Amino acid sequence: MAQVNITLNHEELVALLGGDREEAFKHLVEKILNEALLAESTAQLGAEKYERSDNRTDQRNGTRERELTTKIGTIVLEVPRHRLSPFHTTLFETYQRSETALLNTMAEMVIMGVSTRKVSNVIEMICGKEYSKSTISEVCKRLDPEIKEFQNHDLSVHDYPFIMVDATYFKVRENHRVVSKALFIAVGLTTDGKKEVLYFNVYDGETNDTWLDFFSHLKANGLKDPLMLTSDAHKSIRYAAFKVFPNTPWQRCQFHFTKNILDAAPNSQRPGLEIELRQMFLAKTLTAARKKRDDILSDYSDVAPKAMELLDNGFEDAMTVYMLPENTWRHLRTSNTIERLNRELKRRSDVIQIFPNEASLLRLMGSVLIDQNDILLMKRTSFGRKAYESISNETRIKLKTLAFEQQKIMAA
Incomplete structure (x- = not known):
């Protein structure tokens, strides 16, 4: 088997001992690896250079240069070439694993909310090699297949009796302008009480x-x-949901409903009104909630007429959850799970501010949602299978009936 022999001349030895040690060390590593490649070539050929041997299996055919990025910088390797069969080395297998890990790390840093400029700076510090913003953007495209797979994953494997939907907006460059794009998100609650991100997509x-x-x-x-859909009061959500799932009643998100009412009230009335609304939504029965609503209408009609009109008109839609067992209310009365996801998306996107295109928005925020989905699946909720099984057939029929009534009211 061929041996690796390293020879240093006087200048190389002086540089290594007392000159620019970092550059000299890089040169030494480059020299060692090139000698190792020559040794591997000799072992594969079965003969030294110019050696006549019955064991020879092939002929040398020069070399080709290949850059290798390491922690001490980029070094240039002289890779041997053979005439009949390709030269093989284990060195590049290790390099390819390291390169793949590096590229995955770069993509993960961007997903975590680190700007492409900062990613480039960090990688340059670690590897001694600069990666441009465009290169990092290309690296992030490696995420596309995972995004596509998640968007099309099979939802028939589990039952999702309760879902919630919402949209959040991001700035995107399009046709030399900055426009807002909506990221739609759906989260489902399984019969075992686990919350999952079901689907997401970007729309105008x-x-x-x-x-x-x-x-x-x-x-x-x-x-x-x-069995039920929870969302804010956007008319298009209700229209589309009833078109696709006509048997599913709508629960107006009580968090958004409260915000709508408070926004319509004078500033001076908001603190007290907020407390009153919270007590209304925490009532133990629908009858008690209605009584509290009537008290609020009576107390605030003169000072906050617009807010009271909103409360009166939207109350019943915000109380659909009362048709279900009490131990399900906390999880189904709001779409706060998606609100928390939205806050995480905004936190990650703050360093980007404006996405270069729609594809990058879907790619990066979709990756964040996939990561957050893994976290959701690990959390336990108080809503379990017993809570789901406690929903009677009579209640299910009432929910369907309510869905038809809500559609009639909306159509009118």
């Missing part, structure tokens, strides 16, 4: 058509008719 805005496309994709992926 919230319209009947975009929400119809969103819900249609959920159904095409295998989502069965949920």
Whole structure:
């Protein structure tokens, strides 16, 4: 087997001992690796250079240069070439694993909210090699297959009796302008009480058509008719949800409902009104909640007429959850799970501020949602299978009936 022999001349030895040691060390590593490649070539050929041997299996055919990025900088290797069969080395297998790990790390840093400029600076410090912003963007495209796979994953494997949806907006460059794009998100609650991100996609805005496309994709992926949908009061959500899932009643998110009412009230009345609304939503029965609503209407009609009109008109839709067992209310009365996801998305996107295009928005924020989905699946909720099984057939029929009544009211 061929041996690796390293010879240093006087200048190399002086540089290594007293000169630019960092550069000299890089040169030494480059020299060692090149000698190792020559030794591997000799072993594969079965003969030294110019050696006549019966064991020879091939002929040398020069070399080719290949850069190798290391912690001490980029070194240039002289890779041997053979005439009949390719030269093989274990060195590049290790390099490819390291390179793959590096690229995955770069993509993960961007997902975590580190700017591409900072990523480039960090990688340069570690490896001694600069990666441009465009290179890092290309690296992030490696995430696309995972995003596509998640968007199309099978939802028929589990039952999701309760879902919640919402949209959050991001700035994107498009046709030399900065526009807002909506990221739609759906989260489902399984019969075991686990919360999962079911689907997400980017749209130009919230319209009947975009929400119809969103819900249609959920159904095409295998989502069965949920028992209830929770969302804010956007008309397009309600229109599309009833079109695709006509048997599913709507629960108006009590968090958004409270915010709508308070925004319509004078500033001076908001603190007291907020406390009153909270007590109303925490009532133990629907009868008690209605009584509290009537008290609020009586107390605030003169000082906050617009807010009271909103409360009166939207109350029943915000109380759909009262048709279910009490131990389910806390998880289904709001879409706060998605609100928490939205806050995490905004935190990660703060360093980006404006996405270069729609694809990058879907790629990066979609990756964040996939990561957050893993976290959601690890959390336990107080809503378990017993809570789901306690929902009687009579209640299920009432929920369907309510869905039809809500559709009639909306159509009117």
